[in-house]
Amino acid sequence: GENVEQHPSTLSVQEGDSAVIKCTYSDSASNYFPWYKQELGKRPQLIIDIRSNVGEKKDQRIAVTLNKTAKHFSLHITETQPEDSAVYFCAASLGDYKLSFGAGTTVTVRA
Amino acid sequence: NAGVTQTPKFQVLKTGQSMTLQCAQDMNHNSMYWYRQDPGMGLRLIYYSASEGTTDKGEVPNGYNVSRLNKREFSLRLESAAPSQTSVYFCASSETDAQAFGPGTRLTVT
Numbered sequence: 661g662e663n664v665e666q667h668p669s670t671l672s673v674q675e676g677d678s679a680v681i682k683c684t685y686s687d688s689a690s691n692y693f694p695w696y697k698q699e700l701g702k703r704p705q706l707i708i709d710i711r712s713n714v715g716e717k718k719d720q721r722i723a724v725t726l727n728k729t730a731k732h733f734s735l736h737i738t739e740t741q742p743e744d745s746a747v748y749f750c751a752a753s754l755g756d757y758k759l760s761f762g763a764g765t766t767v768t769v770r771a
Numbered sequence: 772n773a774g775v776t777q778t779p780k781f782q783v784l785k786t787g788q789s790m791t792l793q794c795a796q797d798m799n800h801n802s803m804y805w806y807r808q809d810p811g812m813g814l815r816l817i818y819y820s821a822s823e824g825t826t827d828k829g830e831v832p833n834g835y836n837v838s839r840l841n842k843r844e845f846s847l848r849l850e851s852a853a854p855s856q857t858s859v860y861f862c863a864s865s866e867t868d869a870q871a872f873g874p875g876t877r878l879t880v881t
Contacts, residue, residue: 669811692868703861703872704814749813756821757802757865758829761813 662687662754666762674770679737681765683750686731692753693726693733698764699746707748708735740769773797775873777862783879784852792847792876794862802865803845804829805837807858808875814861820845852880 663686673679685693694709710717710724710733717724721740726733737744747766751759775796784790796803801822806814816829820839834856836848845864849856857880863870 666813694869696872703874706869706871709869753868756819756827757868757870758804758816758819759868759870760830761815763811763813 662690662752662760664750664752664760664762666750666765668765669763670766670768672768672770673740675740675742677740679735679740679744679767679769681735681748681750681767682732683734683752683762684730684732685752685760687752687754688731689755690752693724694751694759695722695724695735696749696751696761697746698749704749737767740767742769742771745769775862775864775871777860777873777876779876780874781877783881784849785881786853788852789848789850790852791849792860792862792878793844794846794873795844796862796864796871796873797843798864798866798871799842800864800866800871801842803839804863804865804870805835805845805847806861806863807831807856808861809858817847817860852878854880856880 666683691712696704697707698704723736747764750762778793804819805817818837820826823842860876862873
């Protein structure tokens with residue numbers, strides 16, 4: 661089955677700096693890669709996603725890049741703000757619209 | 772639109788007790804999913820239903836059963852709860868790839 665590894669497990673950044681989270685996947689058939697943000701005690705919320713026919717996608721301060729050859733994808737958050745503090749999960753598609761999730765990255769933005 | 776709803780929000784069970792977690796969605800999605808979330812382990816798929824009338828095992832199905840009651844509702848049953856089933860349970864639904872999650876049920880088994 662699909663195995664998604666996510667690094668780092670924790671990330672502390674100064675407000676205004678950038679944050680980068682990286683994920684690798686094992687199944688070359690995966691073609692959809694979403695990122696979810698989960699605030700404490702809340703549900704995971706989809707923040708951005710990318711499909712295998714696209715190399716990069718941006719939405720305001722967040723961007724995702726995908727390298728299909730190397731089987732890795734990354735989330736980039738620029739100009740971090742305190743409200744960016746949360747747990748972020750990457751995922752890769754498995755077929756039948758199933759997803760395999762990474763273990764999560766806890767991001768703390770220091771004021 | 773309420774999106775994906777789950778009941779109850781919190782539950783405490785004793786070992787050996789049974790219970791059903793309820794999930795409903797009003798987005799007319801075909802696919803529904805049950806996950807458990809444990810610290811440091813992300814979200815692990817318990818069972819999913821690709822469409823009304825079908826259910827399949829996910830990564831961690833042991834100790835659970837599911838019922839896709841109709842297109843809107845997908846329930847998760849614990850027949851004999853064990854402490855290892857202490858977790859936060861999330862239901863999700865999707866029409867294609869993008870899954871929307873419910874608010875979760877925090878379950879403690881003592």
